[in-house]
Amino acid sequence: MPEGMASQTMGRPASPGGPLAIDARSVEKRFGGTLALTGVSVCAEVGSINALVGENGAGKSTFLGVIAGRVVPTTGSVSIFGNPLAFGNPRLSRQQGIAAIYQELTIVPALSAVANVFLGQTVSRAGLLSERGMCDRFLELSAQLKVSIPPGIEARHLSVADQQMLEIMRGIQSRARLILFDEPTTALAPPERESLFAIMRELRRGGTTMVIVSHNLDEVLDIADSVTVFRDGEVAHAAPRSEWTKRDLVRAMIGHDLVEPSSRTPFAGKAGAAPLLSATGVSLPGALEGIDIEVRPGEIVGIGGLVGSGRSSLLRALSGFEPKSTGTLAIDGEAVPWPKTPRMAILAGIALVPEDRKTQGLVLGMSAMANITMPNFGGVASLGVISDRRMASSARGVARDFGFDENRVGTTVRNLSGGNQQKVLLGRWRYSLPKVLLVDEPTRGIDVGAKEEILVTLRRLAAQGLGIIVVSSELEEVVQMGDRVLVLSEGRAVARLDAAHAPIKVKDILEAAFKVAKHDHDRDGLSRG
Structure with missing residues (x-):
């Protein structure tokens, strides 16, 4: 941890040497009875990249909303390039030279x-x-x-x-003179992230100031000039990038060291077990071309590749969300009709946890317990009427299994953190007991502590006999979780990696994906020439 953190735990960071793009002093924000920000003071030099990190609910996105002009603070002051910020008026904020890029599209x-x-x-x-x-x-x-x-x-x-x-x-x-990024890379593959960071560095050289909220600590340490850690609505510590390590950041964010995932032994499915799911010749016009994939009980199969490789399209095809897709499918060794609707897939025992949980997976205005039991309301009904008591009892059992506070099952989902929302979505399908779970970007927009909980939860589900297929733009997660990894490029399967034969590495996935992508690019260039 940076020297002096124990004594300098809250308050305003040391003033930078150059002119200030952001000068926030003692910002406080209340939402009803909830104190979201307490005495937050942050400053940023002109022409710098500044990272805000912290767990979900720590206050960093609320503070970003204040700077963007979307959130009116209860008390405190903010100056942008020496001028008072127009609180609560995004249009005037844009006129002041502020642009914001939000995680929620x-x-x-x-x-x-x-x-x-x-x-x-x-x-x-x-x-x-x-x-x-x-x-x-x-x-x-x-x-x-x-x-x-x-x-x-x-x-x-x-x-x-x-x-x-x-x-x-x-x-x-x-x-804009000041650009605010809220989790800009959560849906991007490594090449796209590097392209974005190259542009950010170019903008910095031109004098643009940037603030980035990110849960990816490796990216923060790569791109930022300074890092401010939020915890419980306060600034826990702020320091130049040179004073931070990843371990220090984690400790500052959560107050203790995090158990490294590499220290956990992954569950291995029974050797030689018959596949739960076997799909062959999966095709979708313009997206997928003759892909074969299978998953066994207790196994996690990771899907690796670049953005546009067809990873999410494959999950959507298998789960009935792509009616134009074709292929042959067997569940537990028995042929079943190719799913043309999500209902057909669910009846076959296949469930999808989608990439965008808020618009494609959850009903934000309903309670956690309603979202969990939704696929099987009949199981919590009495004489055709849904019983809140039965619903709550069933949801509490799932919540205990997923490390979600069972006393919060009545909470409206929109009021939960990203990590807890994802637990609710995973818990839904644990409650309805599918045979195969397809999970698209399981840790997108989730803080470092909740991220590890989600990965452990997926491994626990696999240990209970489910077959799981996971897509993640975080290739380290694909390697960490995957018993096997299928690499896609341009809608085709280009490599199959098996951890039982040799340790899977990120470079193996990238080399396979880049090799084919580069070959296709060179071939297309020759054909046009």
Whole structure:
């Protein structure tokens, strides 16, 4: 831990040497009876990258909302480039040179990619909208970020990762003096992250100030000039990047050392067991091409690859969310119809935990216990009427298994942290007992402590006999969890790695994915030449 942390636990960090882009003093925010921020003082130099870290509920996103002009503090003051911040008015904040890129997507599905990037703005000549100017700028940003998104495609047809890139492009193209990033890389693969960081470093050289909220501590230590740790709504410690290690950050965030995942022995399924799920020739026009995959009882199969490789499409096809997909499927050795709807998949024993839990998985306005028991309300009904008592009893049993406070099963889901929301979603399918669980980005937007709990929970589910297939952009997680790993590139299976034969490494996944992707790129270039 940085020297002096024991004595300098709260309050304003040491003033930087240059002019200030952000000067926040004694900021407090109450939501009803809940104190979200207490005496928060943070400053940031012009032309610097500043990271805010902490567990879910620590206050970092609330503070980011204050800086963005979305959240009005109860007390305190904030100056931006020497001028008082216009609290509660995002439009005036933008006029002050502030752009915000949020974790929760604000994409308009029916609009084109280019229209989403320039939403509320224009590239004009004599006050007239210039579609060509917007398209040219869009293609310029795409090249900088190394992404291939057609400008005219409707955003509804893009993956979550590509939608996240649109959010990033929107923030960057505004040429703001202060850019706020809230978990910008959670849906991005390593190459896209590196492209984003390269642009951030270029913006820093040009004098742009950036604040980034992230749960990825390796990224924080890679990109930030300074790090501020939030805990329980207060600044626990702030220091230059050079004074931090990953271990120090974790200790400052949670108040104690974290047990390293490498020290845990993964569960191994029974050798030679017959597959729970066996799918062959899985195809989806424009996304998947003849993929074979199987998973055995007690086994976790990781899906590795770059953004756009077809990882999420494969899970959606197996779970009935892609009606145009084709393939053959066997469950417990018996052929079953290829699922064309989610209901067909659930009846076959396949359940999906989707990538975007808030819009695709949870009913945010309902309680945790209702969300957990939702797939089987009949099991908590009496004479056709749902019994709150039975629902609560069933949900408490699941909550205990998942490390979720059973006394909070009546809490509305939108009021839970990201980690607890994910536990509720996983608990739903544990309650309904599928045979195969498909999990897309299980730790997206979850703090470091809850992340380890989720990974342990998945291993516990596998130990109970489920077959689990996991997609994660955190390749370290794929390696950590996967008994076997299937690597995809351009919608095809390009490598199969088995931890029983040799330890799986991140570089093995990247080498397999890059080799094929580079080959396809070179071949396409030759064909056009």
